[in-house]
Amino acid sequence: MTSTTSPTDLAPVPLVDLAAQHAEVAAEVAAGWDQVLARTAFVGGPQVAAFEAEFAAYLGVDHVLGVANGTDAIELALRALDIGPGDECLLPANTFIATAEAVVRAGATPVLVDCVEDTLLMDPAALSGAVTGRTRAVLPVHLYGQCAELEKIAPIAASVGAAVVEDAAQAQGARRNGRAAGTIGEIAATSFYPGKNLGAYGDAGAVMTNDAALAASVRLLREHGSPRKYEHTELGFNSRLDTLQAVVLSAKLRRLEGWNTDRRAAAARYDELLAEVDGVVRPVVADGNLPVWHLYVVRVPRRDEVLAALHAVGIGAGIHYPTPLHLTGAFEHLGLRKGSFPVAERTAGELLSLPLFPEITEQQQQRVVAALRGVSHP
Ligand SMILES: Cc1ncc(COP(=O)(O)O)c(C=O)c1O
Numbered sequence: 001m002t003s004t005t006s007p008t009d010l011a012p013v014p015l016v017d018l019a020a021q022h023a024e025v026a027a028e029v030a031a032g033w034d035q036v037l038a039r040t041a042f043v044g045g046p047q048v049a050a051f052e053a054e055f056a057a058y059l060g061v062d063h064v065l066g067v068a069n070g071t072d073a074i075e076l077a078l079r080a081l082d083i084g085p086g087d088e089c090l091l092p093a094n095t096f097i098a099t100a101e102a103v104v105r106a107g108a109t110p111v112l113v114d115c116v117e118d119t120l121l122m123d124p125a126a127l128s129g130a131v132t133g134r135t136r137a138v139l140p141v142h143l144y145g146q147c148a149e150l151e152k153i154a155p156i157a158a159s160v161g162a163a164v165v166e167d168a169a170q171a172q173g174a175r176r177n178g179r180a181a182g183t184i185g186e187i188a189a190t191s192f193y194p195g196k197n198l199g200a201y202g203d204a205g206a207v208m209t210n211d212a213a214l215a216a217s218v219r220l221l222r223e224h225g226s227p228r229k230y231e232h233t234e235l236g237f238n239s240r241l242d243t244l245q246a247v248v249l250s251a252k253l254r255r256l257e258g259w260n261t262d263r264r265a266a267a268a269r270y271d272e273l274l275a276e277v278d279g280v281v282r283p284v285v286a287d288g289n290l291p292v293w294h295l296y297v298v299r300v301p302r303r304d305e306v307l308a309a310l311h312a313v314g315i316g317a318g319i320h321y322p323t324p325l326h327l328t329g330a331f332e333h334l335g336l337r338k339g340s341f342p343v344a345e346r347t348a349g350e351l352l353s354l355p356l357f358p359e360i361t362e363q364q365q366q367r368v369v370a371a372l373r374g375v376s377h378p
Helices: 019-039 046-059 070-080 098-105 124-130 150-159 212-221 243-274 303-312 329-334 342-348 362-376
Strands: 063-067 088-092 109-113 135-138 163-167 187-191 205-209 296-299 351-354
Touching (some): 046 063, 046 205, 046 243, 063 212, 070 212, 109 124, 124 150, 150 163, 243 296, 243 362
Parallel strands (some): 088 109, 163 187
Antiparallel strands (some): 187 205
């Protein structure tokens, strides 16, 4: 920090700021909600179908099925593929717990694989060594807003007859070699958790697929296994996209490209500002990717110390994620010790997510970088 700072220089910088986005869509959301409230039709209805169609057109995929949240979306995708007990599903050790949770909830067994050192995405070489005759699905996670290397992953999955189930929760609008995240595997899942690039005002999610049979299965499963009222052909769930959330998502979808462009500009500015800060490893974008920077994650030595110092001066940095899945209590039963996934384990202690949202200002970013420089070289 310099001695010539003004009060605005010292204003806190949050990790994510959803207020500006809300201001932009507030009138549209209010008008849409008034219509829903006037009709008192809170479940289903034209708003949900409209959002599904708009999101499908935006992504370039045949079917979007709105569901209650991203974790359900993954589970429903797996169940539509008829995956259950005895089946193995491969996923990265360095993801949010929901990816693995959904596998367990479907009754299948999660098998973890390590990530690539520079991009932190699923390592195709590690995947190749982990597939077996029991592998039924591979779940690449498009971590932090860039796609995993699907053209390397898909043939490995296909070699054992497994499906690719994309976890696109962090990658709405991201592209790989021109194709949208969530449209490349057999089926995909996303989350509209409020902080996501396309975020609802509560929990929401969706399943995407070009396969009509899988879409039909998810449609049935999300609605109590019911093709028609009080007719239940199988045991399903109550996992529907809330009508009020569909209104929010349609309003925000119209702005998503612009917001993602702003995120890319902010990421480019961090790249530039951080080039002069020793000891900070900047994020790497894999060839062929157009990222959407859900998170801008650097790596630093003495991370916990750096994080505490940033918090002390009002910078809302975070960690995504502090503990690889096999070292969490929830997955202790897998019996995987420390050392099982060296890249995921080493990098977990270095990761630092810097504040990033479409409306972040140059001044805010300069403040983040100045604070980081101060703690890197006290
Ligand atoms: C990679 C990943 N997968 C799955 C999920 C689960 O989504 P949700 O919180 O909507 O259940 C999230 C987000 O929280 C996520 O970041």
